[in-house]
Amino acid sequence: MTDLNIIIGGPQGGGIESAGQIAVKSLVLKGYNILGSREYHSNIMGAHSYYHLRAKEDKPGSLTLPVDALLALDAETVLTHYREVRPGGIVVYDPAVKATRVDSIQPMAPPLKERVKKDLESRGLPTTAEGALKAMESEGVKLVGLPLKAMLRKVSEEAKAPIASVSKTVNTLGLSAMLYMLGVEPGYIEKAISLQFAGKEKVIRMNVAAARIAVEYVREVYGEPEVLPDGPHKGKVRMVASGNDLVAMGKIVAGVGFLSYYPITPSSDEALYLERHKYVKLDDGMAEKVGYDRLSVVAVQMEDELASINAAIGAALAGARSSTTTSGPGYSLMNEGISLAVEAEVPIVVTLWMRAGPSTGMPTRTGQQDLLHSIFSGHGDAPKIVIASGDHVEAFYDAIKAFNWAEIFQSPVIHLLDKYLASAMASLDREELDLSKVVIDRGKLVDNPGEGYLRYKITEDGISPRARIGDAVMYMTGLEHTEDGKATEDPVAREQMMFKRERKMRKVLEVLPEEDKAVLYGDPDADVTLVSFGSTKGVILDAMKMLEGKGVKANFLQIRLLSPFPEDLVADILSSAKKVITVELNLMGQLAFLLRAHTGVKPDSQVIKVNGRPIYDYEVVEGVLKALDGAGRVVVSGGS
Amino acid sequence: MARSWLEYKAPAWVQWCPGCGDFGILNAIYRAVAELDIPPERLVVVGGIGCSGRTTFYVKGSNAHALHGRAIPMATGIKLARPELTVIVAGGDGDLLGIGGGHFVALGRRNVDITVILFDNAVYGLTKGQAAPTLPAWIKTKALTSPNIHDNVNPVLLAFSAGYTFVARGYAYHTSQLKELIKTAVRHKGASFIDVLQPCPTYNNVMTNKWYEERIYYVGEDYDPIIRTREDFKEKLPAIMEKLLEFGDRIPLGILYWDQTKDSFEERLEKIMPGYMQAPPGTRRISVDGRPIVDPFEVFKDRVIVT
Numbered sequence: 001m002t003d004l005n006i007i008i009g010g011p012q013g014g015g016i017e018s019a020g021q022i023a024v025k026s027l028v029l030k031g032y033n034i035l036g037s038r039e040y041h042s043n044i045m046g047a048h049s050y051y052h053l054r055a056k057e058d059k060p061g062s063l064t065l066p067v068d069a070l071l072a073l074d075a076e077t078v079l080t081h082y083r084e085v086r087p088g089g090i091v092v093y094d095p096a097v098k099a100t101r102v103d104s105i106q107p108m109a110p111p112l113k114e115r116v117k118k119d120l121e122s123r124g125l126p127t128t129a130e131g132a133l134k135a136m137e138s139e140g141v142k143l144v145g146l147p148l149k150a151m152l153r154k155v156s157e158e159a160k161a162p163i164a165s166v167s168k169t170v171n172t173l174g175l176s177a178m179l180y181m182l183g184v185e186p187g188y189i190e191k192a193i194s195l196q197f198a199g200k201e202k203v204i205r206m207n208v209a210a211a212r213i214a215v216e217y218v219r220e221v222y223g224e225p226e227v228l229p230d231g232p233h234k235g236k237v238r239m240v241a242s243g244n245d246l247v248a249m250g251k252i253v254a255g256v257g258f259l260s261y262y263p264i265t266p267s268s269d270e271a272l273y274l275e276r277h278k279y280v281k282l283d284d285g286m287a288e289k290v291g292y293d294r295l296s297v298v299a300v301q302m303e304d305e306l307a308s309i310n311a312a313i314g315a316a317l318a319g320a321r322s323s324t325t326t327s328g329p330g331y332s333l334m335n336e337g338i339s340l341a342v343e344a345e346v347p348i349v350v351t352l353w354m355r356a357g358p359s360t361g362m363p364t365r366t367g368q369q370d371l372l373h374s375i376f377s378g379h380g381d382a383p384k385i386v387i388a389s390g391d392h393v394e395a396f397y398d399a400i401k402a403f404n405w406a407e408i409f410q411s412p413v414i415h416l417l418d419k420y421l422a423s424a425m426a427s428l429d430r431e432e433l434d435l436s437k438v439v440i441d442r443g444k445l446v447d448n449p450g451e452g453y454l455r456y457k458i459t460e461d462g463i464s465p466r467a468r469i470g471d472a473v474m475y476m477t478g479l480e481h482t483e484d485g486k487a488t489e490d491p492v493a494r495e496q497m498m499f500k501r502e503r504k505m506r507k508v509l510e511v512l513p514e515e516d517k518a519v520l521y522g523d524p525d526a527d528v529t530l531v532s533f534g535s536t537k538g539v540i541l542d543a544m545k546m547l548e549g550k551g552v553k554a555n556f557l558q559i560r561l562l563s564p565f566p567e568d569l570v571a572d573i574l575s576s577a578k579k580v581i582t583v584e585l586n587l588m589g590q591l592a593f594l595l596r597a598h599t600g601v602k603p604d605s606q607v608i609k610v611n612g613r614p615i616y617d618y619e620v621v622e623g624v625l626k627a628l629d630g631a632g633r634v635v636v637s638g639g640s
Numbered sequence: 641m642a643r644s645w646l647e648y649k650a651p652a653w654v655q656w657c658p659g660c661g662d663f664g665i666l667n668a669i670y671r672a673v674a675e676l677d678i679p680p681e682r683l684v685v686v687g688g689i690g691c692s693g694r695t696t697f698y699v700k701g702s703n704a705h706a707l708h709g710r711a712i713p714m715a716t717g718i719k720l721a722r723p724e725l726t727v728i729v730a731g732g733d734g735d736l737l738g739i740g741g742g743h744f745v746a747l748g749r750r751n752v753d754i755t756v757i758l759f760d761n762a763v764y765g766l767t768k769g770q771a772a773p774t775l776p777a778w779i780k781t782k783a784l785t786s787p788n789i790h791d792n793v794n795p796v797l798l799a800f801s802a803g804y805t806f807v808a809r810g811y812a813y814h815t816s817q818l819k820e821l822i823k824t825a826v827r828h829k830g831a832s833f834i835d836v837l838q839p840c841p842t843y844n845n846v847m848t849n850k851w852y853e854e855r856i857y858y859v860g861e862d863y864d865p866i867i868r869t870r871e872d873f874k875e876k877l878p879a880i881m882e883k884l885l886e887f888g889d890r891i892p893l894g895i896l897y898w899d900q901t902k903d904s905f906e907e908r909l910e911k912i913m914p915g916y917m918q919a920p921p922g923t924r925r926i927s928v929d930g931r932p933i934v935d936p937f938e939v940f941k942d943r944v945i946v947t
C-alpha cells in the first residue's frame with residue numbers, strides 16, 4: 001500500500017503552487033488518488049509558502065505529518081519544516097543555503113525563529129540551515145543536495161535561453177529530483193509539465209529540459225531509485241480540482257445566471273474559475289432544446305459586499321439563479337442583505353468560505369469560525385438554510401442543491417466551506433460527479449402568474465407561487481407586508497407572515513433526505529461518537545481507522561444541515577452514543593454549543609484547533625485519546 | 641398617448657405629508673411612463689428606504705423595495721438579469737448619496753441602463769429631519785440643534801465625474817417639465833440621473849418652495865449638453881462644467897449633460913458574450929426535463945486528466 005506524503009516549500013512567488021500542481025498531476029497520471037493543499041501567507045512575494053500533498057491508492061481524507069519527502073527551495077523551508085520529515089524520508093535542498101543563519105532570514109516570523117533557535121541550540125547544533133539539516137540527518141532523514149545554480153546554467157545552455165529566463169525552472173529542478181528519488185518515472189513528470197503549462201510551448205520545453213537535467217543529476221549521484229508501483233487508477237478520465245473549482249462547476253451545472261463578488265481570499269478563486277467558464281457553447285442538440293446556443297453567466301465584480309448581496313438579490317428577483325461568494329469579513333457586510341432575503345423571500349445562494357478571524361485575522365489560513373455567524377446572520381429572527389460540505393464531492397453537489405433549495409423554499413441558502421477546502425486539490429472520478437444524480441428543481445416558480453397575482457400568498461407549507469420581476473404587477477419588500485407585498489404594520493398580518501416564514505423552515509426539515517441533514521459513519525455501537533461539520537470529514541474518517549488500530553471503536557456523526565438544525569435526527573442518533581466528542585476549528589466550540597441548544601447533549605469533550613492550519617488525522621487520534629483520558633477540551637496545534 | 645397615467649396609480653394611501661414635493665415627482669413618473677407606454681408589469685421601480693423610497697408602492701409596476709442605500713445594486717441585478725425591462729431607482733439624498741454613495745458612483749462607472757431619480761430635500765425625511773449630504777453648510781433646519789457644519793455634495797457634478805451619461809436637474813413642483821426629463825432619461829441607453837429639488841415642508845424650513853423659486857431657472861436653447869463625438873466633449877466641456885457647478889443664487893434646471901457616445905453595460909456584456917441579450921439569465925431555460933444542460937467533464941476540460 002502506497003501512502004506518499006510530500007511538502008514542497010519556498011518563497012511565495014517562487015512557483016510553489018505550480019510545483020505542487022505538477023506533483024499532483026504526476027501522481028494522478030501514475031494512477032494514484034491525491035489530496036494536496038497550499039499553505040501561504042497574505043503576501044504577494046517572498047513570504048514562506050508550501051504545498052502539502054498526499055497520494056494513496058484509496059482516497060486520502062487527510063493530509064498528515066510527518067512527510068516522506070521535503071523539497072526545500074530555500075533556507076526558510078529547511079528551517080520551518082525540518083521537524084516534519086519522518087526517519088527514512090528525504091529532504092531535497094540546495095547546499096548553497098547551508099550557511100544561512102536563522103536570524104538573517106527576513107520573512108521568517110520572529111516567534112518561529114525563536115522556537116527554531118531554541119530547538120537547535122538544545123541539540124547543540126548551529127542556528128543555521130545546516131543545523132536543521134544535521135538535525136534531520138541525525139534522525140535518519142536522507143539529505144539530497146542539488147546545486148541549483150550550476151543546474152540552472154545547464155538548463156540555460158540546453159534551452160538556449162539566458163539564465164534570467166530559465167531561473168523560473170528552479171522549482172521544476174527540485175521537484176523532478178524529488179519525484180524521481182521517490183520512484184516516479186520521468187515520463188510522468190514530463191507529461192505533468194506539459195499538462196500544467198498547456199499551450200505554452202516554450203515554457204514546457206524549458207521545464208522539460210530542467211526535469212531531465214535534475215533526473216540525470218540525482219541518478220548519477222544517488223543511483224537508480226526503486227520504481228514506485230503504479231496506482232490502481234490508470235486508464236481513466238479523471239478530474240483534478242480544488243474546492244473553489246468544484247463549487248464554481250456546481251454553480252454552472254446548476255444553471256447560475258448571475259454571480260456577484262468582491263475580491264476576498266479564499267473566495268476569489270471560485271469567482272475566477274467561474275468567470276473562466278462563464279460563456280459556454282452548447283452542442284447543437286442542446287441548443288435546439290433550450291433555444292439558445294451560448295450560455296452566458298453575468299459575473300460582476302461589485303464595489304463591495306453590500307453591493308454583491310443586493311445585486312444578487314435583484315437578479316434572483318428577476319428570475320436568475322443568483323449567487324454571491326465571500327468570506328467572513330465580506331459576510332459581515334452582507335448581514336443586512338441576508339435579512340432582506342429572508343423577509344422578501346428571495347432565493348439566493350451565498351457561498352461562505354471561512355477563514356481565520358476575527359477581523360482580518362489570518363486571511364489565507366483556515367478555520368470554522370463562522371458557523372454561528374452564518375446561522376445567526378441577519379437581524380430580526382431571520383431563519384435561513386445553512387449547509388456545510390465535508391469534501392470536494394459534497395462541495396460540487398451542495399452547490400447545486402443550494403440553488404434547488406433556495407428556489408424551492410424561497411430562502412437564502414448559505415453554503416459553508418473553508419479555506420482548506422477552497423485550495424485543496426483532489427482527484428475525482430467521473431462517477432463521483434454523476435449528473436444522473438442531479439435534478440434542477442425551481443420550486444414554485446411560475447412563468448405566467450396571471451391577473452391578481454399575490455407574491456406572498458399564505459399557503460399551507462408557507463411557500464407562495466413565485467413570479468419573476470417583469471412578469472406581473474407586484475411588490476417585493478423588506479418591510480413587513482401583506483400577501484400582495486404592500487407594507488403593513490398590522491399585528492395580525494405580521495404574525496401570519498412570521499409563521500409563514502417559519503413553516504418554510506419546517507418544510508425544509510420535512511423534505512430534505514437524511515443524508516443532507518446528518519450522516520452517521522461507522523458502527524452505531526461504537527465506544528465514542530465524534531461529531532463535526534465541514535471539511536474535517538475526511539480527516540475524521542481517516543482517524544477512525546487509525547483509532548481502530550489503537551483499539552478504540554469510534555463512529556462519526558457529520559452534521560450537514562446546520563440551519564434549520566435537524567434536531568430530532570441528531571438527538572436520536574446521539575441518544576445511543578456512549579461518549580460524545582466534538583471536533584471543530586474554532587475557539588468557542590460553536591458546534592458543541594448548537595448540540596446543547598438543540599438536543600440538550602453536552603459533549604463529553606471537545607477537540608479544537610485554532611492555529612489557522614487544517615486539522616490532521618493524527619491530531620484527531622491524539623485528541624480522542626486525551627479526551628478518553630478525561631480531558632474536557634483538547635487543543636491540537638499541528639502544522640507550520 | 642397610449643395609456644392613461646391612472647393605469648399606473650397603485651391602489652394605496654400615499655403617506656407623504658401635505659404639500660410634500662414627492663407628490664410632484666410621483667405625478668411626473670406616472671405621466672412619463674404612461675407617455676412612454678411601458679406596460680406596468682415591465683416597469684420596475686426600485687425604491688430605497690426613506691419617504692422617497694415609498695414610491696415603490698405607489699406606482700403600479702413589478703417593483704422591489706430595497707434596503708437603505710442599496711436600491712442601485714438591487715436595480716443593477718434586476719436589469720442585468722432581464723435587460724429588456726425598464727428600471728427606475730427612486731431614492732432620497734441620504735439613501736443614494738449618504739449610505740449608498742459608493743453604489744451611486746459605481747453605477748456611473750458601469751453605465752447600466754437605469755434611471756436614478758434623486759428626491760433631493762437636503763434632509764433625512766423619514767427619520768425626522770437630520771442633515772442630508774445635499775444640505776449646504778451653515779444652514780440650520782429646524783430639527784438640527786446647531787447649524788450644519790458638513791459641506792454639501794454636488795449631486796450632478798458627482799454623477800458626471802462618476803460616468804453617468806445623462807445628467808439632469810428638475811424641480812418637484814414643475815411636473816410637466818420633470819415628466820419630460822424622466823422620459824428622456826428613461827429612453828437614454830445608459831445610466832441616467834435626475835437630481836430633483838424637492839421641498840420638504842415638514843423638516844426643511846430653509847430650502848422652501850420660495851427659496852427654490854428665487855433661484856431656479858431652465859437652461860436655454862443656446863445651451864448644448866449633448867456629446868456626439870469625443871471632439872464635442874472637449875469643445876462643450878467648459879460650458880457644461882459651468883452649469884454643473886452652478887448652485888447658489890442661481891440653480892440651473894434641465895438636461896445638463898448627455899453623452900451619447902458610450903455603450904451601456906448590457907451592450908458591453910453583449911460584446912464579450914454575444915447572445916447574452918437574446919437569452920438573458922432571468923428568463924433563459926436552465927434545464928431540460930429537470931436535468932442540467934452542461935456536463936462538467938465536457939465543459940471543464942482544463943481540470944480533466946486522462947491517466
Ligand SMILES: Cc1ncc(C[n+]2csc(CCOP(=O)(O)OP(=O)(O)O)c2C)c(N)n1
Nearest residue numbers: 689690691692708732733734735764765766
Ligand atoms: C441601515 C439603516 N440605517 C438607518 C436607517 C434609518 N433610516 C431610514 S430612512 C433614513 C434616511 C432617509 O433619508 P433620505 O434617504 O434622504 O430619504 P427621505 O426620507 O428624505 O426621502 C434613515 C437613516 C435604516 N433604515 N437602515
Ligand SMILES: [Mg+2]
Nearest residue numbers: 732733763765
Ligand atoms: Mg432626503
